[in-house]
Amino acid sequence: MTIVELRDVRKVYPLGKVEVEAVKGVSFGLEKGDFVSIAGPSGSGKTTILNMIGCVDRPSAGSVVINGHATKDLKDRDLTTLRHETLGFIFQSFNLIPVLNVRENIEFPLLLGRERVPKKEKAQWIDYLIEEVGLSQWKDHKPNELSGGQRQRVAIARALVTRPEIVLADEPTANLDSSTGEQILALMKKINREMETTFIFSTHDAKIVGLADHVIRLRDGLVTENVRNGKDMGSVVGDLLENSVAEASPASSSGASSSAKSGG
């Protein structure tokens, strides 16, 4: 079942007197329960696409359909409801509310909706999530008392607390060391399997793309590869690793190109 669909999506940002086209006509669909990686180098349009899927930004042209809702037709209030009920967010910089402790941060999205969850049920659910992300000892601590990895675990639990169908994660491991990053990805993958929640995460780290069921590779605002369910996954990861190395070398800043195996 397709849960997210992008149809010829374009996004143009004004930059002074000129317009910059960050996304140049992208189309793809994502299946429910997938662990999706939107991969690509910096400036390829990963975050812009994630923002549009997350209903925090609107496309300049084309359409984004989330769980059957075309976002361009929705008013701000409806988008807010859609974000609250269908989407969960994990941010690169964790974005926890500094004055709330771990438990309160996780509980926070539940306080925003109209639906009233019984107190006991809510408490049990939050405790379960805290247990799942391994922060039982830290539930009364404030974000500034936690490590980066712990903060991202809180963010994961917070993203899951409303039982969303889709969790969006913008470079969730970018601010973490590699070991912690791997732990976070493993946790996300575990929850993905256990709860059948669709995870869509952006990354430019080739090493974590390997965990994905579905990889969408971007370059210069266009989909260059769209590979799902292990088909050609090895080559995609291999290409990404090569590109990562190439990007890191000074001579590779221009001219790198790849052929689209599955176009957008």
Place this chain on the structure above:
Amino acid sequence: MPVLLRIALRNLLEHKAKSLIIGVLLALGVVILVVGNSFMDTAAKGVKDTFIANYTGNVFVSGKAKSPISLFGIQSVGQMDSTPVLPDYDKVLAKLDAEPGVKLSTGQVTGYALFSPKDSDNQGFAMLFGIDPSSYYKTFDGFTVLQGRLLKPGEDGIVMTQTYLDRMKKDQGWAPTLGDTLLLTGMSKVGFKIRSVTLVGIVRTKNDSDATSFISWVNVDTVRILQGYTLGNDEETPVSADQKALLAATDEDALFGAPTVIETSKKSAAPVVSAAPAAPRPKAVVDQGAWNFLIARTDSEVAAAKAIADLNAYFAKEGIDAQAADWKTAAGPFAQSIDVIRIVFNVAIIIVAIVAVIIMMNTLVISVIERTGEIGTMRALGAPKGFVRKMFLTETLAIAVVFGFVGLLLSFGVIAAIQAAHIQAGNGFLEILFAGKVLNLSVNPMSVAMSLILVALVAVLAHLYPVSLALKVEPVRAMQTE
């Protein structure tokens, strides 16, 4: 505790410097409002109590005039308007006395006069309240007799205040003493009038102050004559043969020829009238119905308001050219001075409030800018705009309440310090404002409540622009900033 309040209180603690800036402004606002209002209320109550108890009563009835009229006459600029006589006095008095709640009533004629002791060049000025002692002293019973006694019905006498006599002695080097015969010179539209009265009593009034000490109480007929309220004069003036000749003269030489009635004394250069001993002058026929005002004391302010309304309706219905008003109208410039001070105070408060709003607004704008990421995150997580609005409103109200009460405690401290300092009134005006010689502030719970509400309103007003900025923060900002 609701999450909004939890976030609000923790944010206040988290951003201590900003909270302190806003809080100190709010607390100072409360101090200014509570102490200022306390002073205003004290002054207003002091003036009101003093005037109602000593001079104006609760209900004041007068004739109508083009300019504002008070117990002290007509307030007109550039001309001397005479105070109108109250028309249909007996009817008005009957109506007034019939009003439920009216306990006591009395009439009054007001005038001004220069006074001087007989055979002396010394002179003083007095405001004369012409009264009927039989009803006046029942209506106003706050007199303390220091020397002599109060006026008796029917006598030509004057009662003065000790405060005024003390001031005269200090400023002019003389003052009348008990038993002195004083010549009162009054000026009215019909010319100068002179009457002699005896200083029968020296008194002190309730909350006696320098500003009203120049009021003297005189028998009403004396003031009527000084004001020219006479129906005519039936006295016969004996005329000598020389005077008859003078009056009969038809040419200037006869009129301005050599004086025949003046002789020069060798001992004194001063001319002496060589007339025969003067016969006692018959009194002028005084208009016994001429009163300027009717003053009444009532059971309560509600009764006073009702009586005033009833009387004005009655005057309109009967076509009587009179008006009923409250003590404030009667007190005239004294009550107005309180109003003027309150207006000045309120204007100052408005200026302070505007400055406070601007400073608070800037501080809150900085806070919104700093918390753009947090607001964006909340919006991304599904917080509606209303949630963000409520969050800032809760923070604003929380800080207003916390520092409002801090300000309140400070205010009580300041008021206690003022009480302990026993601040003396340096002049008569301050004595009126202080309702006595010493400033004795009282705290009105209603004023305190109003001050807190006003400060909360200022805080709410200050948060409107910052919150409008916060509402413009798009959820996408959550992705962009930390």
